[in-house]
Amino acid sequence: MRVETVGPDGTPEVAAVGAIHGDEPAGVRAIERFLAEGPTEHLRRPVRLVVANERALAAGERFVDADLNRVFPGDADAAAHERRLAARLLAELGDAFVLGFHSTVSFNEPFGTLADLTPEKARLMGALPLSHAADFTGVVEGRSVNLPRFVNVEVGPQGTDAAADDAYECLLAYLRAMDALPGEVEPTPTTHYRVTDLLEKEPGRTYRVAVENFERVPDGDVIVRSRDGEHVVRAEGDVWPVLLSADGHESLLGYTANAARPIETAVPSR
Numbered sequence: 001m002r003v004e005t006v007g008p009d010g011t012p013e014v015a016a017v018g019a020i021h022g023d024e025p026a027g028v029r030a031i032e033r034f035l036a037e038g039p040t041e042h043l044r045r046p047v048r049l050v051v052a053n054e055r056a057l058a059a060g061e062r063f064v065d066a067d068l069n070r071v072f073p074g075d076a077d078a079a080a081h082e083r084r085l086a087a088r089l090l091a092e093l094g095d096a097f098v099l100g101f102h103s104t105v106s107f108n109e110p111f112g113t114l115a116d117l118t119p120e121k122a123r124l125m126g127a128l129p130l131s132h133a134a135d136f137t138g139v140v141e142g143r144s145v146n147l148p149r150f151v152n153v154e155v156g157p158q159g160t161d162a163a164a165d166d167a168y169e170c171l172l173a174y175l176r177a178m179d180a181l182p183g184e185v186e187p188t189p190t191t192h193y194r195v196t197d198l199l200e201k202e203p204g205r206t207y208r209v210a211v212e213n214f215e216r217v218p219d220g221d222v223i224v225r226s227r228d229g230e231h232v233v234r235a236e237g238d239v240w241p242v243l244l245s246a247d248g249h250e251s252l253l254g255y256t257a258n259a260a261r262p263i264e265t266a267v268p269s270r
């Protein structure tokens, strides 16, 4: 794990993390570019920048022993590299608010992922240059988004210069939104998707996706079908596909949401 702290002295309350998955280099490229040529001299708050899974990054693999983004909070004494790494990463991040970077083959524009929406998370999603934020509350556990002050941005296509450029723009917008960099925050309308269902592949089949991510699929329409026609998934009620792709993941097709609305109206009242 590489940890860099830039800006004024003090305990960082603003952080960004790349290489949560080793085969998604866009966030690392954004962090390295910021360290090399970013406006670090203008930082008004200390910022912690982390390249998390250097071993997986060097290998070009999603992970070495276990998926880092399934094993939070981790265990400092575990045998698996990523379980130890998760514990060390959380110790480095402390109480900071964190932007995590991921890459996807499912969608070419940046979008957010989160869970347990708070006013702070909603504000950050609105301040980043993205239009969609997928909320995985209750659907996933052990992930970074389950942490109280953590949101992710997904950039794509995985491994491209375009993804790295989008990650950099998101990093700058994030630092402005956190008041770590001067400059106007330009809020963008962001739609919040309440993710409810996980779509899995049947072993041995290959698939064809029939719909677009974040676009409404009416009740009964085909979302995805296997190339042999034996496995067909249809919308039950109106749904919105999220992270859906035929070959982005070994066993997973993606997710569906059952509601979409402006993110500022989605924050639970307390």
Ligand SMILES: [Zn+2]
Binding pocket: 020, 021, 024, 101, 102, 103
């Ligand atoms: Zn990822």
